Each structure stands twice: as C-alpha cells, then as structure tokens.
Amino acid sequence: xxxxxxxxxxxxxxxxxxxxxxxxxxxxxxxxxxxxxxxxxxxxxxxxxxxxxxxxxxxxxxxxxxxxxxxxxxxxxxxxxxxxxxxxxxxxxxxxxxxxxxxxxxxxxxxxxxxxxxxxxxxxxxxxxxxxxxxxxxxxxxxxxxxxxxxxxxxxxxxxxxxxxxxxxxxxxxxxxxxxxxxxxxxxxxxxxxxxxxxxxxxxxxxxxxxxxxxxxxxxxxxxxxxxxxxxxxxxxxxxxxxxxxxxxxxxxxxxxxxxxxxxxxxxxxxxxxxxxxxxxxxxxxxxxxxxxxxxxxxxxxxxxxxxxxxxxxxxxxxxxxxxxxxxxxxxxxxxxxxxxxxxxxxxxxxxxxxxxxxxxxxxxxxxxxxxxxxxxxxxxxxxxxxxxxxxxxxxxxxxxxxxxxxxxxxxxxxxxxxxxxxxxxxxxxxxxxxxxxxxxxxxxxxxxxxxxxxxxxxxx
Amino acid sequence: xxxxxxxxxxxxxxxxxxxxxxxxxxxxxxxxxxxxxxxxxxxxxxxxxxxxxxxxxxxxxxxxxxxxxxxxxxxxxxxxxxxxxxxxxxxxxxxxxxxxxxxxxxxxxxxxxxxxxxxxxxxxxxxxxxxxxxxxxxxxxxxxxxxxxxxxxxxxxxxxxxxxxxxxxxxxxxxxxxxxxxxxxxxxxxxxxxxxxxxxxxxxxxxxxxxxxxxxxxxxxxxxxxxxxxxxxxxxxxxxxxxxxxxxxxxxxxxxxxxxxxxxxxxxxxxxxxxxxxxxxxxxxxxxxxxxxxxxxxxxxxxxxxxxxxxxxxxxxxxxxxxxxxxxxxxxxxxxxxxxxxxxxxxxxxxxxxxxxxxxxxxxxxxxxxxxxxxxxxxxxxxxxxxxxxxxxxxxxxxxxxxxxxxxxxxxxxxxxxxxxxxxxxxxxxxxxxxxxxxxxxxxxxxx
Numbered sequence: 006x007x008x009x010x011x012x013x014x015x016x017x018x019x020x021x022x023x024x025x026x027x028x029x030x031x032x033x034x035x036x037x038x039x040x041x042x043x044x045x046x047x048x049x050x051x052x053x054x055x056x057x058x059x060x061x062x063x064x065x066x067x068x069x070x071x072x073x074x075x076x077x078x079x080x081x082x083x084x085x086x087x088x089x090x091x092x093x094x095x096x097x098x099x100x101x102x103x104x105x106x107x108x109x110x111x112x113x114x115x116x117x118x119x120x121x122x123x124x125x126x127x128x129x130x131x132x133x134x135x136x137x138x139x140x141x142x143x144x145x146x147x148x149x150x151x152x153x154x155x156x157x158x159x160x161x162x163x164x165x166x167x168x169x170x171x172x173x174x175x176x177x178x179x180x181x182x183x184x185x186x187x188x189x190x191x192x193x194x195x196x197x198x199x200x201x202x203x204x205x206x207x208x209x210x211x212x213x214x215x216x217x218x219x220x221x222x223x224x225x226x227x228x229x230x231x232x233x234x235x236x237x238x239x240x241x242x243x244x245x246x247x248x249x250x251x252x253x254x255x256x257x258x259x260x261x262x263x264x265x266x267x268x269x270x271x272x273x274x275x276x277x278x279x280x281x282x283x284x285x286x287x288x289x290x291x292x293x294x295x296x297x298x299x300x301x302x303x304x305x306x307x308x309x310x311x312x313x314x315x316x317x318x319x320x321x322x323x324x325x326x327x328x329x330x331x332x333x334x335x336x337x338x339x340x341x342x343x344x345x346x347x348x349x350x351x352x353x354x355x356x357x358x359x360x361x362x363x364x365x366x367x368x369x370x371x372x373x374x375x376x377x378x379x380x381x382x383x384x385x386x387x388x389x390x391x392x393x394x395x396x397x398x399x400x401x402x403x404x405x406x407x408x409x410x411x412x413x414x415x416x417x418x419x420x421x422x423x424x425x426x427x428x429x430x431x432x433x434x435x436x437x438x439x440x441x442x443x444x445x446x447x448x449x450x451x452x453x454x455x456x457x458x459x460x461x462x463x464x465x466x
Numbered sequence: 467x468x469x470x471x472x473x474x475x476x477x478x479x480x481x482x483x484x485x486x487x488x489x490x491x492x493x494x495x496x497x498x499x500x501x502x503x504x505x506x507x508x509x510x511x512x513x514x515x516x517x518x519x520x521x522x523x524x525x526x527x528x529x530x531x532x533x534x535x536x537x538x539x540x541x542x543x544x545x546x547x548x549x550x551x552x553x554x555x556x557x558x559x560x561x562x563x564x565x566x567x568x569x570x571x572x573x574x575x576x577x578x579x580x581x582x583x584x585x586x587x588x589x590x591x592x593x594x595x596x597x598x599x600x601x602x603x604x605x606x607x608x609x610x611x612x613x614x615x616x617x618x619x620x621x622x623x624x625x626x627x628x629x630x631x632x633x634x635x636x637x638x639x640x641x642x643x644x645x646x647x648x649x650x651x652x653x654x655x656x657x658x659x660x661x662x663x664x665x666x667x668x669x670x671x672x673x674x675x676x677x678x679x680x681x682x683x684x685x686x687x688x689x690x691x692x693x694x695x696x697x698x699x700x701x702x703x704x705x706x707x708x709x710x711x712x713x714x715x716x717x718x719x720x721x722x723x724x725x726x727x728x729x730x731x732x733x734x735x736x737x738x739x740x741x742x743x744x745x746x747x748x749x750x751x752x753x754x755x756x757x758x759x760x761x762x763x764x765x766x767x768x769x770x771x772x773x774x775x776x777x778x779x780x781x782x783x784x785x786x787x788x789x790x791x792x793x794x795x796x797x798x799x800x801x802x803x804x805x806x807x808x809x810x811x812x813x814x815x816x817x818x819x820x821x822x823x824x825x826x827x828x829x830x831x832x833x834x835x836x837x838x839x840x841x842x843x844x845x846x847x848x849x850x851x852x853x854x855x856x857x858x859x860x861x862x863x864x865x866x867x868x869x870x871x872x873x874x875x876x877x878x879x880x881x882x883x884x885x886x887x888x889x890x891x892x893x894x895x896x897x898x899x900x901x902x903x904x905x906x907x908x909x910x911x912x913x914x
Contacts, residue, residue: 066509189724
C-alpha cells in the first residue's frame with residue numbers, strides 16, 4: 006500500500022519532536038452488502054474505506070492523526086500533527102530500519118468475495134425469505150441480508166516492524182417477525198466467519214432463516230418470564246456473550262490499568278468456580294474474531310485467562326504491555342484507521358467440561374433454559390451486567406417446558422463466575438460485534454452448556 | 467469549505483443519464499479529542515474524515531455505493547458501482563428521489579466561528595482541569611476512568627438530479643467524565659457531561675460534580691426487596707426511553723409490520739397529559755438541523771398530542787408508499803448508508819412541577835438514576851422491555867437509601883398509559899431526545 010522508503014521517512018518525521026515510539030497503520034477495506042426486506046431486494050451497497058492513522062507515543066502521552074491521503078506529503082502532514090500532540094521539545098533525528106515480517110495465517114481464504122458475481126449473492130436472499138415464510142403463515146415479515154468485507158492492513162513502527170494482513174469476513178443475517186393474537190414477536194439468527202464465499206458451503210441460508218422463524222414462532226406462545234433469582238442453564242453457544250461481557254471486559258489491561266476493573270490485582274486468585282476455564286483465542290480458524298495480526302502488527306495468539314477458576318492473566322496491547330514490561334498478547338485492535346488501538350477481545354470462550362448437557366437440565370428442578378442471548382452491557386468497575394434473553398424456556402422438574410418472553414438477566418460478573426455449578430461436554434460459538442469507547446470490532450464467544458446456580462431474571466410474572 | 471462540498475455533490479448529480487435519478491450526499495468532519503490522565507495528556511487525536519454516498523434509482527430499482535474519499539476518480543467509481551448495483555434490486559414503484567417540496571428550511575445558527583480559533587493547548591487544559599476538579603470533589607473518588615474533551619466541525623451537502631440541493635454545517639463541543647467512587651469495599655461509577663456548540667458554552671464544574679455526585683450517592687447500594695411502587699425517571703433516563711420508543715414511531719417500521727403502533731393513528735395511546743414532539747428546528751436541541759438526510763427541510767412534527775397518536779415520521783419512500791408524505795425525517799448514519807427514518811429531537815411537552823415538587827408528593831417510590839440493558843432488553847416490535855435499574859428509594863417524599871441490581875419489566879404501551887406526571891425540567895441532552903423528569907405509577911420492581 007505504501008512504499009517502504011516512504012514509511013521510513015514518515016516514521017522519521019513522526020519522531021522529530023522527541024517521541025519514543027511511532028507507528029503507521031494503513032488500511033484499505035472494500036465492503037459489499039445486500040438487503041432483502043418486506044418481500045423484495047431493497048438495494049445492494051458497495052463501499053470503500055481507505056486511510057492511514059499515525060500514532061506517536063512519548064512516555065504516557067499519545068498523539069494521533071489520520072488521513073485519507075496516501076501521498077508522501079499527506080502522510081508527512083499527518084505525522085507532523087501526531088508528533089505535535091506528543092512533543093517533548095527535545096527533538097532529534099532518528100533513522101528507522103524496517104524488517105518485513107509475515108505472520109502465520111490461521112487459515113486460508115478460498116473464495117474472495119470480489120470474485121463472486123453479485124447475482125449469486127442476491128440469490129441467497131430470496132431463498133432465505135422463502136424458507137422463513139414456508140415455516141408458518143404466522144411469519145409476517147422477513148428481513149435478510151448478506152455482508153462481506155476484505156480488509157487489507159499494513160503496520161510499520163519505529164521498532165522496525167513492517168507487517169501486513171488480509172482479512173476477509175462474510176456474514177448472513179435473518180430477522181423474522183411473527184404475529185398472532187398474542188401480539189408480535191421477533192426471531193434473529195446471524196452467523197459469520199472470517200472466510201470468503203466458501204462460508205455458504207458450511208452454512209445453509211435456508212436453515213438460518215428457519216431457525217430465525219422458529220424462534221419468532223416459539224416466542225408467540227411464550228408466557229411472561231418470571232422475576233427473581235433462579236437457576237439458569239445456558240445452552241452451548243448461547244451464553245458466551247455473557248462471559249465476554251461479565252468478565253472478558255474486566256480482563257482488558259487498559260481497564261485494569263485505569264482502576265476500572267473488578268479484577269484488578271487479582272491474578273493468581275480464585276475468581277471463578279473451579280469448573281471454569283476461560284480463553285481468548287485470536288488464532289481460532291475461521292471464527293469471526295480471528296486474524297493473523299492485530300491492529301498493532303502483533304501476531305494473534307491463544308491466551309488463557311482463567312484456569313480451573315484461577316485468574317492467570319489479562320489481555321494486552323502495545324501501550325499497556327510496554328508499561329508493565331511484559332509481552333503483548335495480540336489484543337490491540339481498532340475499528341479502522343480513524344481510531345487509536347486499545348485492548349480488545351477476539352474469540353472468547355469457556356472450555357468444555359465433562360458433564361452430559363441433558364443431565365444438567367435433568368438435575369435442574371426449577372429454572373430457565375436460555376437458548377439465545379441478545380446484546381448486553383457491563384459496568385467493568387463494579388462488574389454489574391445485564392443481558393437480554395431472546396429465546397428462553399422454563400425448566401420444570403428437570404424438563405424443558407414452555408417458552409418465556411424476552412427478559413433481561415442481571416447480575417455481577419465475579420458472583421456469576423463463582424455460581425457456575427455444572428459445565429457440559431458440548432460446545433458452540435456465537436458471532437457478534439463488540440462496542441467499547443465508541444469502536445466496534447467483530448468478535449465471537451463460545452461456551453458449553455452450563456448452569457449458573459442463581460441469577461436474577463427480570464421478568465414480569 | 468461548504469461551497470466545495472456543494473460543488474462536488476452538484477457535479478455527481480449532474481452525471482445522471484436519461485431516465486435515471488442520482489443523489490449525492492457528502493460530508494466532512496474535523497474532530498479533536500483529548501483525554502487526560504493523572505494530570506497529563508493520555509491521548510490527543512486530530513482527524514479529518516470525509517466521504518460520499520451515491521444513490522441511483524432507475525427503472526424502479528435502487529442501488530447505493532459509498533467511498534471515504536472525494537477525489538474525482540473515486541466519485542466516478544462510486545457512481546458506477548451504485549449504478550451497477552441497481553440492476554440487482556427489486557422493482558418497487560415507490561422508489562424515487564424527493565422533489566423540492568417548497569418547505570423553507572428553518573433559520574438555525576448551529577455554527578460557532580470561535581471554535582475554529584480555539585487553540586489546542588486550551589482544549590488540553592480543559593481535559594486536564596476536568597479530571598482535576600472531579601478527582602478533588604470528594605475524597606471517596608478513587609479514580610477517574612475517563613476525562614475527555616472533544617469537538618467536531620461538520621458540514622454536509624446533498625444534491626440530486628431531481629432538483630434538491632441543501633447544505634448545512636455545525637459545530638459541537640463536549641466534556642465527558644467518568645468517576646469511580648470507592649468506600650468500605652464497595653465501588654460505584656457515575657458519569658457527567660456538558661455539551662455546547664463552542665467551548666464557552668461548556669460547564670466544566672457542573673459536568674465534574676454531576677459525575678461525582680452520581681457515583682458517590684450510590685455507594686452502599688443494595689438489592690431492594692421486590693415490590694410495587696411509583697418510579698421517578700431522571701431526565702437522562704426518560705431520554706433513553708424516548709429513544710427506544712421512537713423506533714415504533716418510524717413510518718418504515720409501520721410499513722414493514724414492525725411497530726406496535728400500526729393502525730392506531732387517532733387512538734388514545736398515552737395518558738391525556740402526554741404530548742410528544744420531534745422538533746429538529748429548535749436550536750438548543752443536540753440533533754437540530756436545517757435539512758434531513760434527503761435534503762428536505764426539517765420541521766416540527768407532533769407525534770402524540772394529549773395522549774392521541776397523531777402521525778408517524780416519514781422519509782420520501784415511506785411517505786409516498788403510506789400516502790402520508792415525507793415529514794422531513796430521513797436519517798442516515800453518515801455517508802455510508804441509504805436514508806432510513808428517525809427522530810432527531812424528541813421532546814415531551816413539559817408539565818408545571820419541578821423534580822423536587824414531584825418527589826415530595828411520593829409516598830413510596832424509586833428515583834431511577836440509570837437503567838441498564840435498555841437496548842438489549844427492549845423489543846421495539848412487541849414493545850416488551852426488561853431493564854436493570856439503580857437509584858435511590860423515596861420514602862414519604864424524601865430521597866433515601868441507594869439500590870442496585872433490581873429489575874423492572876413491562877411494555878412501552880403500558881408505560882405510556884401509566885405516566886402520572888411530566889416534570890417542568892426539560893433539558894436537551896446528547897442523542898436524539900430531550901430529558902425531563904417522568905413519574906410512572908404502579909411499577910413492579912423485582913429484587914430479592
């Protein structure tokens with residue numbers, strides 16, 4: 006994207022005001038999407054985002070500027086602006102020698118999205134619509150969309166690093182509205198992978214549509230959710246987002262450093278039930294949060310965060326690891342060249358245990374079986390979180406009973422981690438988008454079927 | 467600068483071929499963001515971003531493309547992509563760009579020259595001072611998670627081959643602070659902010675003190691027993707609820723069968739004391755603007771009058787298809803998307819009693835400081851919601867002990883009918899709605 010000699014000169018400009026670290030992050034991203042709603046293809050969208058973010062660090066201070074101008078003059082102007090923000094007044098000339106490093110790719114992409122005819126993508130939408138509507142006459146509305154992107158990035162920094170990545174993602178979403186005398190309900194299903202069009206060899210868009218439709222139909226028969234403290238069994242894949250929110254964010258080193266995490270100063274302590282093993286793994290082949298390098302050029306890796314309930318480590322980016330004199334963990338990410346990187350999760354999951362998932366339900370006298378969670382949020386300083394359940398059932402006498410209407414689960418991260426009393430031997434993942442400080446990045450989360458002995462359910466009954 | 471964006475969109479719209487409609491929407495934003503940490507700069511970002519979105523309608527089909535750049539080659543490529551995309555859309559007789567409708571844009575002064583000359587050093591000083599004031603305000607403040615100054619100078623221009631031409635520019639500045647309070651092993655957080663169109667309109671001390679007050683007053687909060695009571699929503703909580711309610715008032719949601727308000731125009735959907743208006747022509751509103759995202763003039767739209775549902779918000783497409791006409795409510799998330807429909811400046815017409823007077827009349831209640839999970843816990847199609855709440859209990863008209871980890875669930879429909887009073891304390895907040903104290907009767911709170 007940018008010649009090596011230009012990168013070297015721009016890094017030199019960035020360091021002129023006395024910065025001790027400078028970085029050029031360049032990005033060229035092409036996106037395409039198509040939306041089907043209300044019985045028709047609404048429109049196709051094509052997009053191009055291209056630009057460079059330049060960062061200069063002096064001690065604890067960071068200066069940042071970005072530009073869409075790839076010319077050397079444009080890059081020098083951005084470097085000057087970033088350097089001015091981090092100036093120490095000392096100044097000096099530093100030569101930067103770059104060494105190209107290629108990170109190992111977690112998997113290959115077989116069919117780049119730009120090699121596929123638009124008509125082939127559009128055809129998926131109509132099939133999904135028909136499949137959802139054929140589930141029942143009560144399906145009133147179907148919205149389906151596909152989205153794919155190819156993001157090429159380059160990172161060069163004053164430590165001599167020069168590296169690149171080529172990240173391809175594909176996702177398909179279906180939302181259905183079902184209507185009956187009881188009112189309207191919705192169902193949603195939206196898997197995504199870090200692959201090209203071969204995504205559709207593994208997932209069947211009609212099955213995605215039927216899943217969304219069945220979810221909306223089940224909710225039509227739902228009774229009001231109970232309120233109060235109950236045992237909650239989270240189906241495999243359904244609850245990963247809870248761990249992402251309830252403890253993952255609190256294990257991000259920038260929040261720990263700002264004293265905004267309940268997990269600060271707790272490495273080595275028992276913070277969860279001994280049944281819990283939590284991992285963040287940016288190398289997980291084809292998963293939604295996977296990449297070869299993070300947005301600071303560090304290779305992705307598998308990081309164990311909680312082992313047998315003991316907190317083993319946090320997740321790290323360049324700044325925080327430099328401050329603590331330790332290695333980066335491949336968790337430095339940014340939404341685009343327009344943003345500074347910070348500590349972010351990749352694919353965060355609880356490892357499978359050894360219990361039969363059916364047995365976990367059978368041993369639950371009275372509780373909730375949660376099949377899908379919607380979004381959620383956490384206050385990392387207190388650990389308090391909430392999540393919306395979008396598909397859930399009562400468990401009565403060890404059996405799955407009637408569906409319950411959407412309701413929030415509310416709790417406290419450290420308390421929920423300790424209240425896990427059964428972990429199944431199955432596993433699944435969930436595709437999502439994580440927001441932090443106004444930046445959105447693709448992530449996945451996962452978990453086996455597991456039970457939280459007590460959690461507050463915010464229903465109406 | 468605005469002249470240049472206007473030239474660009476006019477040029478692109480002028481490239482329309484016979485039988486084809488072309489609309490160009492371009493925007494440019496210059497932003498500065500300073501974060502303070504322990505008396506020094508943690509980060510200082512300065513950035514300029516720009517881009518264009520091109521919509522093409524031909525033979526009853528629509529296509530769209532965008533690019534985050536404005537050079538000539540990019541403009542041509544973007545139009546070509548949008549044109550190519552039209553071939554794959556379905557035919558819909560209601561597609562089409564707006565024609566000028568003769569409504570004059572409101573006269574609004576949303577741009578402050580003084581921001582252009584406000585030096586970066588002063589911005590840094592504001593962020594550092596914000597952190598210092600918040601930290602010093604109370605000995606129980608353990609840390610300041612965020613202390614941030616931000617500003618943006620933004621401009622946009624829209625032109626179409628159907629004769630629409632509009633442009634707008636505005637400035638905005640903000641201070642945001644997140645305080646963490648700790649005492650006896652308990653931790654609570656609170657955030658405060660101040661927003662204005664220039665630095666001179668910011669109230670730093672008020673933002674800092676509000677964050678500190680919100681964090682410290684929750685220290686020692688416990689889960690309350692389950693009960694039925696009256697709840698008093700603080701202004702910013704009311705604004706959040708109006709935000710989720712607005713999606714059911716979108717003409718697009720109604721047309722697509724995703725609104726519980728469908729077929730209910732003319733019916734009593736709220737208590738008679740409730741009037742809800744979307745008015746982006748009010749200069750004080752954060753979402754104030756002279757033009758909607760399709761270049762039509764914004765206007766005042768009364769949505770609920772005295773509890774009666776009056777109308778929905780419409781853009782050109784939904785206005786034509788429903789027969790109601792556009793209400794100047796087209797919205798976009800920047801140049802990267804096609805116009806949807808949305809509220810920019812929702813407000814409840816205020817009542818005549820202030821929050822203190824309203825609280826004094828409540829025998830048993832809860833003053834809600836914040837809700838959690840409003841978006842994840844609300845189904846805007848069915849109206850069901852379930853949220854976590856924290857705040858202060860009210861006994862005999864007096865504010866008492868703090869509570870947390872309680873939940874309340876109901877439907878938006880029911881809530882509108884259970885409103886007991888709207889306060890007189892209207893304030894415009896960041897986002898698409900104004901805040902005002904709102905009292906709701908007979909709410910089930912579930913706790914321990």
